[in-house]
Amino acid sequence: MRFIRRNLLAVVAILVLIYLFIPIAVVAILSFNKPSGKFNISWTQFSTDAWTNLCGVPGVCSSFVTSIQIGIIATIVATALGTMIAFALVRYRFRGRSTTNLLIFLPMATPEVVLGSSLLALFLNLRFPLGQWTVVIAHIMFIISFVVVTVKARLQGLDPRLEEAARDLYANPRSTFRYVTLPLVAPGIAGAALLGFSLSFDDFIISYFNAGTLVTFPIFIWGAAQRGIPVQVNALATLVFVIALLIVLGSQVVNYRRRRKLVST
Amino acid sequence: MAGAVRQVEDLHLLNLTKKFADVAAVDDLTLTIPAGSFFALLGASGCGKTTTLRRVAGLEDPTAGAIKIGARDITDLRAFQRPVNTVFQSYALFPHLDIFENVAFGLRRRGIKDVKTPVNQMLELVELSAMARRKPTQLSGGQQQRVAVARALINEPDVLLLDEPLGALDLKLRRQMQIELKRIQHEVGTTFVHVTHDQEEAMTMADTVAIMNAGRIEQMGNPAAIYELPKTVFVANFLGQSNLITGTAQGRTGDDILVSAHGRTYVVPAARSTAGGDSMIVGVRPEKMTVLDAVDGHRAPDAHNKVLGRVTDVSYAGVSTQYQVRTPWDQELTVFEQNVIVGDRCSVGDEVLLHWSPEHTFGLDGVQDVHAGASPELVDLEAAASALESRGA
Ligand SMILES: Nc1ncnc2c1ncn2[C@@H]1O[C@H](COP(=O)(O)OP(=O)(O)O)[C@@H](O)[C@H]1O
Ligand SMILES: [Mg+2]
Numbered sequence: 039m040r041f042i043r044r045n046l047l048a049v050v051a052i053l054v055l056i057y058l059f060i061p062i063a064v065v066a067i068l069s070f071n072k073p074s075g076k077f078n079i080s081w082t083q084f085s086t087d088a089w090t091n092l093c094g095v096p097g098v099c100s101s102f103v104t105s106i107q108i109g110i111i112a113t114i115v116a117t118a119l120g121t122m123i124a125f126a127l128v129r130y131r132f133r134g135r136s137t138t139n140l141l142i143f144l145p146m147a148t149p150e151v152v153l154g155s156s157l158l159a160l161f162l163n164l165r166f167p168l169g170q171w172t173v174v175i176a177h178i179m180f181i182i183s184f185v186v187v188t189v190k191a192r193l194q195g196l197d198p199r200l201e202e203a204a205r206d207l208y209a210n211p212r213s214t215f216r217y218v219t220l221p222l223v224a225p226g227i228a229g230a231a232l233l234g235f236s237l238s239f240d241d242f243i244i245s246y247f248n249a250g251t252l253v254t255f256p257i258f259i260w261g262a263a264q265r266g267i268p269v270q271v272n273a274l275a276t277l278v279f280v281i282a283l284l285i286v287l288g289s290q291v292v293n294y295r296r297r298r299k300l301v302s303t
Numbered sequence: 304m305a306g307a308v309r310q311v312e313d314l315h316l317l318n319l320t321k322k323f324a325d326v327a328a329v330d331d332l333t334l335t336i337p338a339g340s341f342f343a344l345l346g347a348s349g350c351g352k353t354t355t356l357r358r359v360a361g362l363e364d365p366t367a368g369a370i371k372i373g374a375r376d377i378t379d380l381r382a383f384q385r386p387v388n389t390v391f392q393s394y395a396l397f398p399h400l401d402i403f404e405n406v407a408f409g410l411r412r413r414g415i416k417d418v419k420t421p422v423n424q425m426l427e428l429v430e431l432s433a434m435a436r437r438k439p440t441q442l443s444g445g446q447q448q449r450v451a452v453a454r455a456l457i458n459e460p461d462v463l464l465l466d467e468p469l470g471a472l473d474l475k476l477r478r479q480m481q482i483e484l485k486r487i488q489h490e491v492g493t494t495f496v497h498v499t500h501d502q503e504e505a506m507t508m509a510d511t512v513a514i515m516n517a518g519r520i521e522q523m524g525n526p527a528a529i530y531e532l533p534k535t536v537f538v539a540n541f542l543g544q545s546n547l548i549t550g551t552a553q554g555r556t557g558d559d560i561l562v563s564a565h566g567r568t569y570v571v572p573a574a575r576s577t578a579g580g581d582s583m584i585v586g587v588r589p590e591k592m593t594v595l596d597a598v599d600g601h602r603a604p605d606a607h608n609k610v611l612g613r614v615t616d617v618s619y620a621g622v623s624t625q626y627q628v629r630t631p632w633d634q635e636l637t638v639f640e641q642n643v644i645v646g647d648r649c650s651v652g653d654e655v656l657l658h659w660s661p662e663h664t665f666g667l668d669g670v671q672d673v674h675a676g677a678s679p680e681l682v683d684l685e686a687a688a689s690a691l692e693s694r695g696a
Contacts (some may be wrong), residue, residue, distance in 0.1 A: 053694070207388065208384075222398070
């Protein structure tokens with residue numbers, strides 16, 4: 039009892055972590071399963087079939103690649119536009135600035151079902167053919183909001199004196215941006231891009247409305263779920279998780295090394 | 304570069320004005336800062352010191368006025384084109400760059416390829432060579448401050464602007480950095496414009512002090528000269544303390560002005576008076592006065608100015624004793640006396656005669672608030688004391 043009372047925080051934290059990681063662990067474990075029937079639900083036998091034959095089920099890999107392509111294009115465009123909007127909102131006073139600030143929040147506040155169906159109505163009215171580009175456009179639209187909010191926060195936290203110091207030290211406006219503003223805001227922009235990509239890769243509702251016959255990874259899984267999800271989906275999902283984990287760990291290690299190096303000199 | 308005396312030129316501020324939404328932070332300020340001097344701009348918080356520096360650095364959009372270095376007009380140059388560098392109040396070191404790159408920043412922006420030698424030299428000057436590869440956050444306040452100085456000085460500016468550079472440091476470090484800054488200025492020979500609200504700092508560091516009040520310069524000169532002969536009530540109260548007695552000029556005898564106030568006549572050398580009309584303020588610094596027990600009053604020299612009063616407070620502080628003396632017209636005067644007398648000191652309640660030489664007396668124009676520039680606590684104390692007194696009476 040005394041032990042629990044003393045370590046209550048740690049105990050709760052561990053329980054929460056377990057709660058968070060059980061589903062992921064189940065997905066990963068079942069990727070090594072050889073299900074007896076159509077549904078990969080209960081453990082029957084260890085197998086690496088899904089891993090050695092990742093693209094074994096028709097549509098898995100193509101939908102995966104489609105989602106990654108869409109994610110990359112949408113992220114690049116949304117990050118570029120969103121960063122510029124954030125700079126405009128923080129740095130300049132113009133008419134309609136507060137309105138813009140408000141409008142930026144709308145896509146985040148609107149239910150995705152509404153957003154998806156409204157966009158579909160718009161595309162149909164414009165007779166815009168549904169497919170990869172309509173999904174990309176839809177994704178850019180809702181990712182931008184997140185990018186703007188993230189970059190804006192970073193910019194607002196930036197000490198204006200740093201840019202003044204740069205100007206004082208012979209940096210013209212362009213070098214000031216290149217050597218002071220951009221490096222200081224870059225972590226915010228990178229974070230926004232990562233967030234944007236995962237939002238896009240993950241999105242089902244808006245994509246489903248606007249995809250036409252296009253099959254993204256989430257749409258593929260949704261379709262497969264009716265007939266039994268192939269083990270390959272578990273394998274791919276685990277792969278994505280591991281890659282994300284490696285990125286996070288990698289950045290931590292780089293940071294740690296840098297700090298160590300600085301302290302030792 | 305160390306030790307080499309560079310050709311430097313005077314900095315001229317001409318009718319400089321800066322308004323923020325109709326309120327003038329700097330108001331028609333004209334000032335010449337001598338080349339190669341350690342110049343202090345002293346004033347209370349909010350009087351426009353930072354704004355003045357920012358105008359010189361080119362960081363503030365101009366309202367009116369001109370800025371020249373020697374004969375060169377730099378008024379219309381952008382900040383990055385001016386041969387002027389700033390040490391910011393909060394240092395503003397670039398957090399993403401290490402100390403070496405912070406110091407090298409200005410050189411690199413001007414396209415100078417070989418930065419290694421000058422940067423290392425500069426780091427040596429500020430004694431930070433060992434820290435070259437650290438990030439600013441890994442340095443102490445004093446070290447950051449020296450990086451900020453190095454980062455500005457390496458560009459060999461015509462003028463170095465320092466905005467309360469020691470404000471964030473604790474007292475001991477501040478004293479140390481004052482000496483350090485003086486040494487650096489002596490070595491490089493650049494004009495330093497040092498902004499501060501600390502009068503002691505200004506007086507000990509600067510060759511020339513300008514006292515600023517509400518966007519204007521009240522008085523400028525050698526610190527001792529300003530202290531001995533303040534020209535406005537603000538300066539008399541802001542730089543050190545003063546006893547100011549309001550009176551009326553009665554005429555002159557030779558080179559002296561005779562001023563009558565509260566039934567006595569005071570002698571003020573005409574050369575030490577800035578009064579225009581008949582209404583005058585007679586001023587004297589607290590340490591220039593001598594306290595005598597009233598019964599020994601005859602021992603005061605005839606030529607001295609004199610005031611009778613009653614001691615209301617005595618505080619002994621080792622090297623000196625501070626007396627508060629209340630005059631018959633309910634004014635509180637302050638006297639500092641060196642602790643060199645043998646025997647009894649005056650104590651609270653004693654009737655005393657204060658006297659001082661006319662040579663130490665200064666005359667000010669009477670149409671000024673006698674409390675201008677006094678620290679608010681002093682004014683409040685005085686008001687509270689007289690309120691108490693009148694209630695008791
Ligand atoms: N950017 C600004 N906008 C509006 N008012 C300002 C601005 N900067 C300074 N002021 C005002 O100008 C006056 C002088 O400020 P400042 O130059 O910073 O004084 P100091 O450095 O002597 O403390 C103050 O009253 C301040 O409120
Ligand atoms: Mg200031």
